[in-house]
Amino acid sequence: MKPYTEKDEKLAQYAKAMGHPVRIFILQFLDTQCSCFAGDISEQLPIAKSTVSQHLTALKEAGLIQGTITPPTIKYCINKSNWEEAKELFKVFFNV
Amino acid sequence: MKPYTEKDEKLAQYAKAMGHPVRIFILQFLDTQCSCFAGDISEQLPIAKSTVSQHLTALKEAGLIQGTITPPTIKYCINKSNWEEAKELFKVFFNV
DNA sequence: TTAGTTATTCGTATTTTTACGAATAACTAA
DNA sequence: TTAGTTATTCGTAAAAATACGAATAACTAA
Numbered sequence: 001m002k003p004y005t006e007k008d009e010k011l012a013q014y015a016k017a018m019g020h021p022v023r024i025f026i027l028q029f030l031d032t033q034c035s036c037f038a039g040d041i042s043e044q045l046p047i048a049k050s051t052v053s054q055h056l057t058a059l060k061e062a063g064l065i066q067g068t069i070t071p072p073t074i075k076y077c078i079n080k081s082n083w084e085e086a087k088e089l090f091k092v093f094f095n096v
Numbered sequence: 097m098k099p100y101t102e103k104d105e106k107l108a109q110y111a112k113a114m115g116h117p118v119r120i121f122i123l124q125f126l127d128t129q130c131s132c133f134a135g136d137i138s139e140q141l142p143i144a145k146s147t148v149s150q151h152l153t154a155l156k157e158a159g160l161i162q163g164t165i166t167p168p169t170i171k172y173c174i175n176k177s178n179w180e181e182a183k184e185l186f187k188v189f190f191n192v
Numbered sequence: 193t194t195a196g197t198t199a200t201t202c203g204t205a206t207t208t209t210t211a212c213g214a215a216t217a218a219c220t221a222a
Numbered sequence: 223t224t225a226g227t228t229a230t231t232c233g234t235a236a237a238a239a240t241a242c243g244a245a246t247a248a249c250t251a252a
């Protein structure tokens with residue numbers, strides 16, 4: 001039925017998560033900061049905190065980031081293994 | 097105001113275009129077929145032709161593919177230069 | 193001109209995304 | 223307990239994405 005593979009779906013999922021400039025920014029920010037709080041991210045962006053939260057949730061659900069609760073804050077960082085998987089999928093896709 | 101760059105927006109745009117398994121399939125199909133008609137693509141997919149058309153339009157607007165009219169068909173193929181640009185943007189993003 | 197082919201556009205419906213501010217949850221410290 | 227901090231969730235609204243079938247456009251060939 002479906003002509004596309006699991007890998008195609010996974011790649012599409014990662015691509016979709018990256019399909020918004022705010023989320024690209026967050027990913028790059030986390031990549032350089034290693035880890036930081038939602039507030040640190042939020043104060044870099046000209047949008048409401050609740051909207052940032054939604055973007056963080058989207059990235060979390062796609063598997064690209066993860067959050068560790070350290071009350072009253074939440075420390076966010078890149079999900080290394082999934083990040084590597086995404087990198088590999090894009091690599092193969094672009095024949096790199 | 098905007099903390100993200102033109103490149104971030106471009107990357108997000110390409111990622112968004114890739115954010116659906118059908119569009120991933122189409123891109124891969126065109127990458128191997130070099131060029132083909134909308135009908136060739138459509139018959140590989142279990143969705144309506146009009147929906148395929150919409151996906152083709154999305155890919156065209158993102159710049160990843162281009163169509164050449166050869167009545168009564170339209171020959172689609174990868175937009176090489178933009179494809180290379182996308183590849184490069186993802187490459188830099190993932191520190192490859 | 194008329195019929196046939198291909199592909200898009202139109203009209204429509206449903207779902208998802210994006211965004212905001214207010215309200216809430218969870219924890220700490222006074 | 224009460225106030226203060228952080229971040230999410232809730233409620234809501236507007237816009238965009240996804241999907242379908244019918245209608246249309248554009249061209250060719252008989």
